Amino acid sequence: MALTQKITSNLWFDSETEDAARFYVSVFKNGSIGRITRYGEEGFEFHGKQPGTVMTIEFELEGQKFVGLNGGPIFQFNEAISFIIDCETQEEIDYYWDKLTDGGDPKAQQCGWLKDKFGVSWQVVPVMFADMVADPNDERTKRAMNAMFPMKKLDIAALEKAYNGA
Structure with a gap:
């Protein structure tokens, strides 16, 4: 994939990153969902997320790229x-x-x-x-x-x- 944007905004959610990304893509006329990564068994002692749970979701709104992360309730x-x-x-x-x-x-x-x-x-x-x-x-x-x-x-x-x- 060619680098088209040097800086990407990363949004830390508790566990609703996929819902948020899908909501934002529905609001902005030029929006799309990209790659979705999922938590595996590795690192469970750190992240506490069940294997298969969405870890990150890439999405784009009006040409601006974002990554949403299900990182837990640590940050608001x-x-x-x-x-x-x-x-x-x-x-x-x-x-x-x-x-x-x-x-x-x-x-x-x-x-x-x-x-x-x-x-x-x-x-x-x-x-x-x-x-x-x-x-x-x-x-x-x-x-x-x-x-x-x-x-x-x-x-x-x-x-x-x-x-x-x-």
């Missing part, structure tokens, strides 16, 4: 790491927000951030927001930021309205 996800989904339209924001928040943590939703049912954090953002907050006009930037802070799911029309001073 937190908001220090998140995946950003750049969206062109409100329809796209609504789609990803609705799919990824289903079963997720409603308390972990703020400013376009969410935590899905597996504990993974995502940022669902309009691509134009980066330009708004990088604008050298401080007043426009402040208005956009102030409009964004109380939002959970980002609203493009409301952000543009605030940014433009309407």
Whole structure:
């Protein structure tokens, strides 16, 4: 297999890596499942997983490669790491927000951030927001930021309205 991506994100799950990978592939239109490895008898004293249990699953979302690992409950996800989904339209924001928040943590939703049912954090953002907050006009930037802070799911029309001073 030719190397097409130098860095691959590895996601450590307790035991639900296959469910998570299949869920993510169902959410993203350009997603696929790749190689699946399984635990054998070797190393049982370390990993405690039954032989035949999924150890890793490779999957790809929109050209980004991931590996999910069933590593046990030792490590948990937190908001220090998140995946950003750049969206062109409100329809796209609504789609990803609705799919990824289903079963997720409603308390972990703020400013376009969410935590899905597996504990993974995502940022669902309009691509134009980066330009708004990088604008050298401080007043426009402040208005956009102030409009964004109380939002959970980002609203493009409301952000543009605030940014433009309407």
